[in-house]
Amino acid sequence: MVTAHSTSTVAELGGSPKRSRRMAGILDTIAERGEISLAELTDLFDSSAATLRRDLTVLADQGLIIRTHGGAKAAGSLAELPVALRDTRFQDAKRRIARAAAAHIPRERHAIALSGGTTTAGVARELVNHADLTIVTNSLSIASLAAPYPRLRVVMTGGILRPQSLELVGVLAEGTFNAVNVGTAILGADGFSAEAGVTTHDETEARTNHAMVTKAQRTIVVADGSKIGGAALAQMAETTSVTILITDDSADEGELDKLRAAGVTVVVV
Structure with a gap:
């Protein structure tokens, strides 16, 4: 259920780029250590105690951490960052991946399906000047990014809004994907390994994206190197369903070899 509190908190997380990067760093640090003191955070991030208290309050309100006396600790899994914070991570790699993915889209009339995520949004940015493209998402x-460009035809699914990813999921979204045929599905991922396939943290999102992949002639996975070899909760697509993986040179080479052996064309940028 989407509440005013949850959506406003996500908006607040997306403050200045500097603050977003700092808050993403705080989450990474807490995920690694389990618990950390305010004094340690001030040393790590070269920020005042007052600034960091405000950051911790926002993260705690979002349910991402638990405040403790003098610091903070992990609140369950910190694996899924809100989209406002994810946009600040691995930016250079994601731009290279997006450009490479766009180069695989035919310049004539074509229909693509795009899952949510910062890397797939980057692909959409690279395609805004396409002469005859339909985007199903x-x-x-x-959808907001593509809307100002009159040459792009945008088909938006229905569904229930996930505030963490700003994606519509559930049976209405699945119904839209099941009703159309696309040439290329471009799928972001929280993890991709030869054994586990393409995975994400939310099972409802996984079912929706599985419907998207099922109706596509080919599937391109776009994922920075931190996702390669990892496995999140729910599978979106089997490895054998993926035609191309586009990733960066930080990806584990051993896992890339396994994906190649499974029939996936691997592009490293």
């Missing part, structure tokens, strides 16, 4: 971010 369940991502509010991508």
Whole structure:
């Protein structure tokens, strides 16, 4: 259920780029250590105690951490960052991946499906000047990005809004993907390994994206190197369903070899 509190908190997380990067760093540090003191955070991030208290309050309100006396600790899994914070991570790699993915889209009339995520949004940015492209998406971010360009035809699914990813999911979204045929599905991921396939943290999102992949002639996975070899909760697509993986040179080479052996064409940028 989407509440005013949850959506406003996500908006607050997306403050200045500097603050977003700092808050993403705080989450990474807490995920690694389990618990950390305010004094340690001030040393690590070269920020005042008052600034860091405000950051911790926002993260705690979002349910991402638990405040403790003098610091903070992990609140369950910190694996899924809100989209406002994810946009600050691995930016250079994601731009290279997006450009490479766009180069695989035919310049003549073509229909693509795009899942939500910062890397897939980057692909959409690279395609805004395409002469005859239909974009089918369940991502509010991508639909808003593409809307100002009259040559792009945007088909938006229905569904229930996930505030963490700004994606529409569930049976209404699945119904839209099941009703159309696309040439290329471009899928972001929280993890991709030869054994586990393409995975994400939310099972409802996984079912929606599985419907997207099922109706596509080919599937391109776009994922920075931190996702390669990892496995999140729910599978979106089997490895054998993926035609191309586009990733960066930080990806584990051993896992890339396993994906190649499974029949995936691997592009490293």
